Amino acid sequence: MNLLHRLTDGVPSRALWSLGLFLAALLVAPAVLGKYGLSVLILILYFAYVGQAWNIMMGFAGQLSLGHALYAGLGGYIAAGLFFHYGIGPWLGLFAAVAAASAAGAVVGYLGFRFSLAGVYFALLTIAFSEFTRIAFDHWGWVGGSGGLFLKVDATTDWLNLRGGPVLFYYVILALAVGAFILCRLLLESRLGRYWLAIREDAEAAQAVGVPVLRCKMIAVVISAAMTALAGVWNAFYYNNLFPETAFAMGRSIEFTLAPIIGGLGTLFGPIVGAVVLTGLGEIFTDLSEFFHISGIKQIFYGLALLIIVMYRPAGVWPWLADKFGFGEKRQ
Amino acid sequence: MTSDFLLSLAQAITKGLLTGMVYGLMALGLSVIFGVMRVVNFAHGELMVVGMYLAWMGFEYLQVSPMLSLPLIAVLFFGAGYALQRAVISPFIGRPEHQQFLLLLAIAILLVNACLAIAGPDSRGVQMESQFDSYELGPLVFDAVRLHAALVAVAIAGLLWLFFTRTRIGKSIRAAADNHMGALVVGLDVKRLYAFTFGVGAACVGAAGALMITIIPVTPFLAAEYTLLAFVIVIVGGLGSMTGALLGGLLIGVSEAVAGLLLQPSLKSMVSFGILILVLLLRPQGLLGKNSQ
Numbered sequence: 001m002n003l004l005h006r007l008t009d010g011v012p013s014r015a016l017w018s019l020g021l022f023l024a025a026l027l028v029a030p031a032v033l034g035k036y037g038l039s040v041l042i043l044i045l046y047f048a049y050v051g052q053a054w055n056i057m058m059g060f061a062g063q064l065s066l067g068h069a070l071y072a073g074l075g076g077y078i079a080a081g082l083f084f085h086y087g088i089g090p091w092l093g094l095f096a097a098v099a100a101a102s103a104a105g106a107v108v109g110y111l112g113f114r115f116s117l118a119g120v121y122f123a124l125l126t127i128a129f130s131e132f133t134r135i136a137f138d139h140w141g142w143v144g145g146s147g148g149l150f151l152k153v154d155a156t157t158d159w160l161n162l163r164g165g166p167v168l169f170y171y172v173i174l175a176l177a178v179g180a181f182i183l184c185r186l187l188l189e190s191r192l193g194r195y196w197l198a199i200r201e202d203a204e205a206a207q208a209v210g211v212p213v214l215r216c217k218m219i220a221v222v223i224s225a226a227m228t229a230l231a232g233v234w235n236a237f238y239y240n241n242l243f244p245e246t247a248f249a250m251g252r253s254i255e256f257t258l259a260p261i262i263g264g265l266g267t268l269f270g271p272i273v274g275a276v277v278l279t280g281l282g283e284i285f286t287d288l289s290e291f292f293h294i295s296g297i298k299q300i301f302y303g304l305a306l307l308i309i310v311m312y313r314p315a316g317v318w319p320w321l322a323d324k325f326g327f328g329e330k331r332q
Numbered sequence: 333m334t335s336d337f338l339l340s341l342a343q344a345i346t347k348g349l350l351t352g353m354v355y356g357l358m359a360l361g362l363s364v365i366f367g368v369m370r371v372v373n374f375a376h377g378e379l380m381v382v383g384m385y386l387a388w389m390g391f392e393y394l395q396v397s398p399m400l401s402l403p404l405i406a407v408l409f410f411g412a413g414y415a416l417q418r419a420v421i422s423p424f425i426g427r428p429e430h431q432q433f434l435l436l437l438a439i440a441i442l443l444v445n446a447c448l449a450i451a452g453p454d455s456r457g458v459q460m461e462s463q464f465d466s467y468e469l470g471p472l473v474f475d476a477v478r479l480h481a482a483l484v485a486v487a488i489a490g491l492l493w494l495f496f497t498r499t500r501i502g503k504s505i506r507a508a509a510d511n512h513m514g515a516l517v518v519g520l521d522v523k524r525l526y527a528f529t530f531g532v533g534a535a536c537v538g539a540a541g542a543l544m545i546t547i548i549p550v551t552p553f554l555a556a557e558y559t560l561l562a563f564v565i566v567i568v569g570g571l572g573s574m575t576g577a578l579l580g581g582l583l584i585g586v587s588e589a590v591a592g593l594l595l596q597p598s599l600k601s602m603v604s605f606g607i608l609i610l611v612l613l614l615r616p617q618g619l620l621g622k623n624s625q
Contacts, residue, residue: 064429115613119429120372120571124563125612128605131560135602146598250556254437261434296448296552303441310434311420314427 007185026174030167038166042238044279045173046231051259051271052180053227058257059266060184060193061220062200064119067108067126068228068256070133071101073247075229076236077143080151083237085142089161094233098226104129105225106218113217118203127250134248148243151236162237169238176234177272180227184268187223196220200266228256262309264316273318281305339471344589346472352585353482354543356578357489358558359565361536364492367572368509368529369425371432375440377558379534383409383541384550385447391458391545398458399484402542406488406535413534417527425526440555448552457549481543488539489578492532496574505529509572537562557601564608570621579620583607 008016030038050072057063078100079093108129112122138146157164162172187193195216198206207213236242246252263274281302289298313320362376373379383405390401420439424432465476496502508515508525515522544550561584569580584604591603611618 058430064433066433111609111613115616117612117616121567121612121616123429124567125609127560128564128608128612132602132605132609135599135605138598139596250560257430258434261430265430294449295453296445299441299445300449303438303445306434306438306441307420310431310438311423314424314431 003186006189007182009189023178030170035166038170040279040283042166042170042173044275045170045177046235047255047259047275047279048272049173049177049180050228050231050256051263051275052177052184053224053231054256055260055265055271056184056187056196056227057220057224059260059270060188060200061196061217062203063109063112063217063220064123065126065221065224066123066250066253066257067128067130068224069248069250069252070104070108070126070130071225071228072232072235072252072256073130073133073137073242073244074101074104075232076242076247077137077149077232079233080149080236080242081143083161084149084151090233090237091160091162094230097229097233101225101229101232102222104133105221109218109221113214127253130248130250130253134244137244137248143242143244146244148241150242151240153240169234173234176230181268181272183227188268192216192219197266258306260316262306262317264318267316267318267322269322270316270318273321274316277309277317340593341590342472344593345586346474347478348586348589349582350474350478350482350585351547351589352582353485353578354540354547354581355561355565355585356581357485357543358537358540359562359569359577359581360489360492360574361533361540362562363566363569363572363574363577364536365530365533366566367574368505369526371421371425372429372436373533374433374436374559375443376537376562377560378440378443378555379409379537380541380544380558380562381447381550381552381555382443383538384545384554385451385456385541386538387542387545388451388456388458388550391460392456397460398542398546399480402484402539405542406539409538410531410535412531414527414531416534417530418523421530422523422526440559444552444555447555451552453552455549455551458545460546463546477546481546485540485543488536489574492536493574495532501525501528561601561604564604567618568607568611570618573618573620573622576618576620580618583619 026041029041033041050068054065054068057065075094075097078097079090082088082093082096083090108126112125117125137143143149154163157168159168162168187196195206195211198209198211199213199216203213232247258278259274260271261274262277263272264270282298285298285301285305288301309317358376358380361379362373365371365373386405386408387398387401390396390405391398416439421432421435424435460477462476462480467474467476467479496506504515504520505525505528507518508520508522512522515525565580565584566577567580568583569576569578584607587603587607588600591600595603615621
């Protein structure tokens with residue numbers, strides 16, 4: 001009960017009831033929604049989950065990573081490769097996936113933090129490692145090289161091997177998103193979370209008052225990488241194909257950053273709100289662009305929307321919404 | 333080590349040096365903007381691609397050689413960069429990096445997809461007669477277009493150097509970069525200087541685009557690659573250092589050409605990223621950068 005107490009401590013009961021209702025709605029959603037609605041909801045939960053993972057690094061600890069595709073790609077490729085070559089199921093494979101991504105995160109993080117790279121410099125280091133890995137995978141036969149790695153599409157539900165239809169994947173990603181939300185809440189309330197915020201605001205001052213800066217940053221990057229690897233595993237088994245060009249693409253890394261930035265960096269609900277806004281806009285623009293028959297028009301709408309949001313709500317949509325509706329979660 | 337191999341190596345290095353000068357000019361734009369405003373232009377490669385498309389259009393529809401349309405493109409880019417800074421980017425100066433990143437990302441998405449919408453996804457190149465010309469120096473052969481592009485790039489870099497060291501406005505910009513508060517105190521119109529700087533940076537990359545189209549054809553998908561390439565070059569050379577950007581351009585140009593010769597061509601950017609990682613770890617301020625970030 002101690003854990004539950006820590007989770008709900010200081011949260012107004014109105015907010016708890018709303019959350020409970022929201023979760024209940026998500027649990028019954030597959031029974032109500034059609035195929036299309038479910039696929040959109042799956043996308044939202046996926047981006048909310050990876051957004052949460054990325055937010056730990058940037059929103060909490062203040063380290064800008066633009067190379068998170070590295071962890072998702074490694075995770076996906078390792079789990080899918082083990083399944084493809086040796087028939088090892090993803091529930092076992094994910095341990096290898098998480099281990100590899102955490103190790104990669106630790107290497108990137110250690111090199112960056114050890115040499116006190118910050119801001120853009122650190123971001124470029126993360127991009128460089130991700131791009132480096134992309135090109136290496138392009139030339140690595142075991143994972144199919146640039147031709148890609150394909151899993152056999154199988155519609156019979158098999159929880160043990162994560163094979164089945166959208167409903168299965170929906171509940172898995174829902175569990176991940178809920179788990180990430182709870183984990184982030186616990187982290188933020190912990191001593192470690194306070195240390196992260198101190199580092200984010202002023203790393204030198206934090207160091208001066210005795211915060212173990214390097215260790216805290218390392219923990220942030222490893223947790224974030226491990227969580228992102230799980231998203232990669234889920235993604236690989238959901239889509240059944242992997243290409244280095246997309247798995248490690250900078251575009252993918254950027255996609256991961258959008259939901260938390262648009263939603264509200266450093267907040268618990270930011271990644272969720274951001275994922276709803278961005279996925280919703282994406283779907284609307286897809287429909288809208290059907291009328292035009294101009295290549296790139298969807299992305300033009302999308303770019304305009306991003307531009308408008310960042311110009312008028314630079315701190316994100318959620319802090320503004322929370323203010324309007326009287327939920328007082330501020331950016332910590 | 334046959335002499336054949338040595339010759340092709342020397343050939344690759346010259347080719348890399350020439351392309352590297354154009355790379356350097358492109359990166360110079362990024363470096364100038366960052367050095368003065370501390371804003372990282374994540375839309376840099378997109379600007380480059382827009383420049384390439386404009387030069388291609390001039391050639392395709394008006395039969396104007398890219399070398400002739402270059403000054404016009406540079407002026408156009410200066411104006412566009414000036415306006416963009418004034419209207420959109422200015423409030424974001426001094427804001428957290430992730431907000432600047434998102435803003436310029438949005439601009440990048442708009443630019444590259446506008447190119448896609450207008451010119452389509454096919455690769456567009458210019459076919460000039462001079463593309464078959466070459467100069468010979470002993471056993472070495474220089475492509476004429478590459479050599480011309482490199483010479484023009486160096487000339488523009490020289491003009492830029494004159495601008496920053498000899499003109500009043502150039503000196504004011506450097507003053508504002510060195511000491512923002514001090515510049516305000518002595519009464520410089522820093523906002524206008526910033527807009528001017530973004531204009532100059534954009535003009536550099538626009539000119540580089542006009543030169544690049546004579547060397548390789550353009551597709552919208554090149555944009556992200558050029559953004560990354562420009563970053564690699566300025567970090568290797570030293571963010572904010574003009575000579576650093578040129579040196580970085582030469583280094584990356586040569587490393588790409590040599591890697592394309594010794595390894596598979598698809599591995600060439602792996603070498604660039606390898607160099608970037610090494611520089612970031614061993615000398616994060618870049619080869620010619622000043623010590624503090």
